[in-house]
Structures are given as C-alpha cells and as structure tokens.
Amino acid sequence: MGLMIRSSAIHAAGCYTTTPIRKGVRVAEYTGYRMTKDEADKGYEDSPVTYLFGLGDGTTVIDGHSAAMFVNHSCAANCETEEIDGRVYIVALCNIAAGEEITYDYCLYDGGEDEAICNCGAKKCRGTMYSPEEIKRRKAVARKAAKKRNNKSSGNADKRRKSQG
Numbered sequence: 001m002g003l004m005i006r007s008s009a010i011h012a013a014g015c016y017t018t019t020p021i022r023k024g025v026r027v028a029e030y031t032g033y034r035m036t037k038d039e040a041d042k043g044y045e046d047s048p049v050t051y052l053f054g055l056g057d058g059t060t061v062i063d064g065h066s067a068a069m070f071v072n073h074s075c076a077a078n079c080e081t082e083e084i085d086g087r088v089y090i091v092a093l094c095n096i097a098a099g100e101e102i103t104y105d106y107c108l109y110d111g112g113e114d115e116a117i118c119n120c121g122a123k124k125c126r127g128t129m130y131s132p133e134e135i136k137r138r139k140a141v142a143r144k145a146a147k148k149r150n151n152k153s154s155g156n157a158d159k160r161r162k163s164q165g
Contacts, residue, residue: 003028003067003102010119014101015070021096027079028102030088032065037110053081053088058110062088073129074103076122107131 008014021027030053035043037054040061044050051064068090071079078096081104082089090104106129108116116129128135 005067005070008072008101009121010072010074010101010103013070014072014103015067016099016101017096018098020098021092023092023094025092027090027092027096028066028068028071030062030064030066030068030081030090032069033063034060035063037061054110055083055086055088071102071104072120073106073118074120074122075105075118075125076120077103077105079104105131107134109134 002018004016004018005013006016015028017027032051034055037059040050040052040063044052051069053062053064054060055062068088071090078094078100079090079092079102082091090102096102103120106116108128108130118125118127118129126132126135130138
C-alpha cells in the first residue's frame with residue numbers, strides 16, 4: 001500500500017492513500033520516540049503543534065515520526081487506532097478509495113485550556129477533537145464554575161445590601 005503526505009483541507013498536511021484499502025487492513029503504525037506524559041508536557045509546553053499519541057493509561061506518549069503523524073482528525077473518520085502490545089496501528093473502518101485522505105477520531109482527553117477546534121467538515125462534526133466523554137466532563141466543570149461564580153456574586157450583592165441598609 002502506498003501512502004503520501006500532501007496538503008489537506010482539514011489541517012495543513014494530511015496522509016493520503018495511493019491505492020485502495022480494504023476494511024480491517026492496517027494502514028500504518030504510529031511510531032516515534034516514547035516518553036512520559038510529564039516529559040512531553042514539559043518539552044512541548046510552548047509548542048503550538050505536537051504529534052503526540054497517548055498510550056494505555058496516558059502516562060506514556062509516542063512523539064510521532066512517521067507518515068502516521070500526518071493522519072488528521074475527523075469526526076467521521078475512515079480509520080481507527082488499535083493499541084496492541086504497546087504498538088499503535090491505524091486500521092481502516094471501511095473500504096477506502098485511492099486518493100482519499102486517511103483520518104481517525106483523535107478522541108482527545110487532555111489539553112488544558114486548548115479548545116482543540118475541529119476542521120474536519122463532517123456533517124455531524126462535534127466542533128472539537130475532544131472525545132464525547134471529555135466534552136461532557138468539560139461542560140460539567142464549566143457549569144460548576146459558573147454556579148460557583150454566581151453564588152459568589154450573589155453573596156457580594158447581599159453584603160452590599162446589608163452595608164447600605
């Protein structure tokens with residue numbers, strides 16, 4: 001199977017197949033230097049672009065150095081990732097025609113304040129590369145913070161009323 005890197009409408013460069021790919025076939029392996037999440041966070045603290053892939057429980061990451069690092073996110077992906085014995089493979093979810101861009105759903109779960117805006121253009125795009133579970137978690141945290149702010153500002157209004165009365 002042939003893969004090529006070229007300009008992508010999703011994000012900068014993308015990974016495309018030059019030959020048809022059958023459903024279930026391993027398209028690529030995500031390879032590169034392995035490090036702890038803490039090392040990656042420190043090393044890439046000020047870097048706007050990373051090619052990190054979290055393994056297992058997320059304590060180890062792969063710093064991508066292969067064609068797989070150019071596989072872009074899509075909410076309507078044609079591939080998925082499989083972790084087998086500490087190795088990460090990108091596997092076709094459906095038949096993929098020659099010339100198509102290879103994509104998988106990043107399902108991000110850790111990004112600090114980053115919005116991780118999605119540019120996939122899918123009909124049912126989530127608008128973010130975060131997983132549905134992470135989106136729910138972030139919304140719950142935001143609701144809790146808003147409630148706390150509202151309660152705090154209500155308390156301040158009560159204090160002002162008491163001092164004026």
